Amino acid sequence: MLTNVDKSRAKRPLFIVFVLIVVLSIFMVMSLSGQSEQTDIPEQQLAKILSEMEDVGQVFVYFHYEQQKEKQFLAVTQQQNITGVIIVAQGAQDVHVQRLLKQTVGNVLQIPTHRIQVVAMQPKEEAK
Incomplete structure (x- = not known):
């Protein structure tokens, strides 16, 4: 027991x-x-680094992804490839800054510069 x-x-x-x-x-x-x-951390990290460059100012970055499905034995995996980037920066009205941003992002992400769009940020209205 x-x-x-x-x-x-x-x-x-x-x-x-x-x-x-x-x-x-x-x-x-x-x-x-x-x-x-x-999920947004890579964009935020890149924006933070780019904003530290001379004459660039505040930056927002958006990645466009292309999803591809690969069939493997008993599994389907999805890969996300960056196919385009939009950069909105305060200093982007300067052509030199636009070119610098395109070259830098193209080199870092290993994508062609024609897939990178750089635009100037809209000026913020000051609070009254």
Whole structure:
């Protein structure tokens, strides 16, 4: 006959397995939610770096992606290739700044400069 001590020892592995499953589930949910929040990070990082360049000012960047499906054995994966970039910058009314932004972004992203559009940012109206 099992005593109370033996019964508690028998339940211990089940409790440990249950705790591990709960911890792994929480970790997976947190990592998946973290991935969805990081979708704009490359654009934000590039905008931050470009805004530090001389005469550029504030910058916003948008990437256009082309999705391609590749069929593999028992799986379908999706790749996202950058096919175009829009850069909105305060200093973009200067032709030299436009050219510098196009060349820099083209080199960094390894895309041709004709796929990069640089436009001047609309001046902000000062608060009255």
